[in-house]
Amino acid sequence: xxxxxxxxxxxxxxxxxxDKDRIKERFPDKDLVITKKFLDARHGKLKLCYRVEDxxxxxxxxxxxxxxxxxxxxxxxxxxxxxxxxxxxxIIGFGPAGMFAxxxxxxxxxxxxxxxxxxxxxxRIRDCEDYRRGIRGLDINSNxxxxxxxxxxxxxxKLYTGIGSGLIGFVNRTFYRHGxxxxxxxxxxxxxxxxxxxxxxxSIRSEIEALGGKILFDTEFxxxxxxxxxxxxxxxxxxxxxxxxxxxxVILGIGHSATDTMRKLYADGxxxxxxxxxxGVRIEHLRRNIDIARYGVDSAELYNIGAADYKLAVDTxxxxxxxxxxxxxxxxxxxxxxxxxHIVTNGMSxxxxxxxxxxxxxxxxxxxxxxxxxxxxGLKFRELLETKAFELAGSNDNAxxxxxxxxxxxxxxxxxxxALIPSYKPGVTNCDLRELFPQFITDTLIDGIRLMGKKIxxxxxxxxxxxxxxxxxxxxxxxxxxxxxxxxxSCRGLFPAGEGAGYAGGIVSSAxxxxxxxxxxxxxxxLKVYNYKS
Numbered sequence: 001x002x003x004x005x006x007x008x009x010x011x012x013x014x015x016x017x018x019d020k021d022r023i024k025e026r027f028p029d030k031d032l033v034i035t036k037k038f039l040d041a042r043h044g045k046l047k048l049c050y051r052v053e054d055x056x057x058x059x060x061x062x063x064x065x066x067x068x069x070x071x072x073x074x075x076x077x078x079x080x081x082x083x084x085x086x087x088x089x090x091i092i093g094f095g096p097a098g099m100f101a102x103x104x105x106x107x108x109x110x111x112x113x114x115x116x117x118x119x120x121x122x123x124r125i126r127d128c129e130d131y132r133r134g135i136r137g138l139d140i141n142s143n144x145x146x147x148x149x150x151x152x153x154x155x156x157x158k159l160y161t162g163i164g165s166g167l168i169g170f171v172n173r174t175f176y177r178h179g180x181x182x183x184x185x186x187x188x189x190x191x192x193x194x195x196x197x198x199x200x201x202x203s204i205r206s207e208i209e210a211l212g213g214k215i216l217f218d219t220e221f222x223x224x225x226x227x228x229x230x231x232x233x234x235x236x237x238x239x240x241x242x243x244x245x246x247x248x249x250v251i252l253g254i255g256h257s258a259t260d261t262m263r264k265l266y267a268d269g270x271x272x273x274x275x276x277x278x279x280g281v282r283i284e285h286l287r288r289n290i291d292i293a294r295y296g297v298d299s300a301e302l303y304n305i306g307a308a309d310y311k312l313a314v315d316t317x318x319x320x321x322x323x324x325x326x327x328x329x330x331x332x333x334x335x336x337x338x339x340x341x342h343i344v345t346n347g348m349s350x351x352x353x354x355x356x357x358x359x360x361x362x363x364x365x366x367x368x369x370x371x372x373x374x375x376x377x378g379l380k381f382r383e384l385l386e387t388k389a390f391e392l393a394g395s396n397d398n399a400x401x402x403x404x405x406x407x408x409x410x411x412x413x414x415x416x417x418x419a420l421i422p423s424y425k426p427g428v429t430n431c432d433l434r435e436l437f438p439q440f441i442t443d444t445l446i447d448g449i450r451l452m453g454k455k456i457x458x459x460x461x462x463x464x465x466x467x468x469x470x471x472x473x474x475x476x477x478x479x480x481x482x483x484x485x486x487x488x489x490s491c492r493g494l495f496p497a498g499e500g501a502g503y504a505g506g507i508v509s510s511a512x513x514x515x516x517x518x519x520x521x522x523x524x525x526x527l528k529v530y531n532y533k534s
Contacts (some may be wrong), residue, residue, distance in 0.1 A: 003032070003056045008048040010302050017303060019183065020383070023052055031055040038188035039305070040296075046295045048305065088113045088214075089236045089245040089521055092221045092261075095150020095496025096507045097514035098253030099204055100171065104518040106211035109525070114213065114244060115236050117220040117258075119174025120205075121198050126160050128154065131335065131397075132425040138340050138397070141220065145257045145338045148217070149201035150506040154334065155348055157192030158185055158326070161508040171511045181351070187427070189309065193351025219243070221261060224250070224268050224491070231493035247461065249402040249493050249521045253514055254500040255473035257338040259379055262500070266375065270330055271490040273479040274371075274378045275502055278325070278363035278473050279385060281433070281445065282333045282345045283404070285458065287358040287421050290329070293457045295430040299330075300354070306330075307353040310360070314451040314460075320364050322448025325473050327360035329353045332423035333467050335399070339506040342386035343399050345470050357423050364444045378476030385436065392436055393429040400436055400469075401428035405462025408446050417463035431508045433468055473522055478502030486520035 001441035008022055021031055036051040045461065089105055091098045094116040105112040116274035118124060130136045131143065140146075144154040159172055172184050175192060178200045185189035207217060219238040226232055234245045256260045266272055286299040287307050294308035307329030314322055338344070342389030347359050377446040393400040401422050406412055412432050422428045435443050445466070452461025479496035480489045481503075488494040495517040497503065497510075519529045 003012055006050045006145075007392040008047060008050075008212065010048045010305050011521060016117050019050070022048075022051060027052075030328070034186045036186050036188060037183065041066060041294055041296075044296065046297065052417065053271065065517075073385065081521055086110065087248050089249040089251065090115065091253060091256055092234070093253035093258070093498075093500070094118075094148055094152065094205075094215060095253055095255050096152050097501075097504065098151075098251065099149065099201065099208075099514070099518070100511040101173075101253060101514035101518040102208050102213050102215075103174070103204060104515050104523070106208045106213040107135045108522055110210075111212040111214065112208070113221050114208075114215040115221050115234065115245075116148065116217050117141050117213060118143075119217050121148040121153060121202050124148060124153070124394045125198060134397075134426050138337055140339055141218070143338065144233055144334060144336045144346065145255060145472075148205065148215075149197060150255050150256065150510075151257070151346070152188070152510070153197050153201055154194055154336075155326070155328075155507070157194055157349075157351075158506065159190040159192065159508050160188070161506055163221045163503065163504075163509045163512065163514045167512045167515055168508055170515075171508050174204070175200055178207070183416065186292065186415075191349070191351070191353075193353070194348050195350045206276045211254040216243075221254075221264075222285060223264055224270075224281055224494070226268075226491055229490070231491055234346045235262070247493070249495070249524065250499050251495045251514070251517050252479065252488075252501060253497045253517075255337075255511075256499040257344075258384070259338070262379070262477055262479075263376070267480070269490060270488060270494070272375050273478050273480060274368060274373060274375050276365060276367045276379060277382070277476045278284045278323075278365045279382065279437075279469055279471050280322075280323075280361060281357050281466040281468045282347060282364040282421065282424075282470050283362050283449070284333060284357045284359040284422065284467070285461065287324060287330045287354075287356055288459050289461075293459070306516075309356060309358075310456060310463055311376055312455055313451050314448050314455075316444045316447040316451065318443040318447060320440060320442050320444040322452075323362040323363055324452075325359070325363050325470075328357045330355045331359060332357065333359050333399075334453060335397070335425065336472055337386070339397075341390050342362070342383070343397075343469065344386055345399060345467050346472060347516035355423070357465075361473060362448065362466075363470065363473055364441050364448075370438075370440075375477065382476055383470045385471055389436055389469050392509050396426075398427045398429045398466050400431035400433060401423050401465060401467045402431060402433045403462060404449055404460060404466060407433055407442065408450075417461075420463055422465050422467060428467060433443060436468055461490070473502055474505050475502045484526065486517050486526070 127142040328347035330353035336346035
C-alpha cells in the first residue's frame, strides 16, 4: 500500500532522531519503508515529507525491498578461454566515469587496467591539505582535480542530476553498498559529503581489484598508438619509466581539467570540437542567513534536516542568463587549480553541512561568439581568466575576492561582515573583479545577483563574498563520438567518456556515461550486455 505524502513539522519534532524513527512513531504497528524524502518550504512554512510503502520482501525493486546491503550479482563472468581472446580494456582516468567503467568491466569478468596520473585518496588528502595550509606548492598530479575518485571526491558529493537514465538508481545503490548513507536511495536531493566519498572510492577500488582489475597510480597517459584507425596500444609514463599497454578498447575518462591530455590526443589525430561552457564566481553567505531565508529557521536548531540549498536562474539586462551551480550548503570554497600559476575555485561540503558559510557557483554562459571557433579557443579563454586571476591576487596562490556591494558600486574596500569570512584557502586578496572579467560577465553578475535577491531574501546583501574565478563547471572541448556506438569517430576502440569528453556534468552523469561506455565496449567485442537499469 502507498500511504501518500506523510508530513511532519520539523519545528515540533526536534526530539525524533532519524527518518526511520519518525515513520515508526507515526505508524507504530506497520512495517514500512521510505521511498522518497523531500522538504517543502513553500508558502512560508517548512514541511518535511516522506513517501512510504508497506515492506514486501517479495518485491525485487531495491527501493522498496530492504535496507541491508546485498551483494550485486556478477553480470557475466568470462572464463579464462574467453578472457584470452581480449586484451584487458584500458581506462584512462579514475574519476566517476573511469571508476564506474572499471567496476562494470571487472564485474563482466574482464580485467581492466586503469591509468591514473594522480595518487590514492589518502595521499591526495594529505597533498591537498598541505597545499591549503601553504606547506607546499601545488602538486600537478595530486590535487583536488587529479587522483583517485577525480574532482568529485573533493566536493559535496551531490548525487542529484538533470539527466534521465535508469542507471541513476544503480549508481546510488552502488555508493550505498560501499558505505554511503541509505538516505541517498530515497532523498530527493541526495548527497554523500566529501568525508564519506573518500572512504567510498577506496572501497570501490578494492572491489575492482578483487575482481581482477588493476589501477596504476602515479602513471600519466602520454599517447595512443593506432593501426589503420584502430586503437593498438596506450603509452604512459610511471616512476619506473615508459610503459606501453596493448589494448583493443580504451575508455577515456580524463576529466575536464586534463587540458594537457586533450592537447596530446588532438595531436594524435583524435577529432574534437569547441563547445560552449560557463564561467563566473563563487558566492558565499552565512549559512544561517540562507537557512532562515529558505526555512524560516536556522538548520542548526533542527535534527536531520540539513542546511538549506537553492537553485536559481535569472535572465539579466545584459541579455545573458545567470544561474547557480554546485550549491554547497554549510560548506567552503576550495582551491581547484590543476596547474601552477592558475586560480580556479570550487565548492565542497562534508556530509553534516555544518560549516559557517554556504556557497554556490554563479555562472554566465559563454559561447564561440565570445572566444572564437578554434578547437582550443574556449580552453584558451578559460586559461587566460585563471592565469590573470593568479596575477591579480598577487601571484601567491591567493584568489581574487570582492563583496557584491563593492562590485555593484565599482570600488574596492576592506570592509566585510566580520561574521562572514571568506573560506577559500590558501587565502584571498581584495581585488576589483572588473579587471578580471569581460564587462558582459560583471554586468551579468551585478544584475543577476540583484534579481536573485528578489527570490531569496539577503542573497544580494552588499556583504556577500564573491571569490573568482569558477571555470570548471564543464569542459570547453568535446571529443567527438558516434551516438550509437559511443566510439570516437576518428579511432575505433576509443570510447570518450564523462566530463572531460564533454558528455557529462557531475558525479552521477559521469558515472552513468562511464557505464554506458563500458557496455559499448562489451557490445563491440560481440558479448551480450546485462540489463540492470531497474
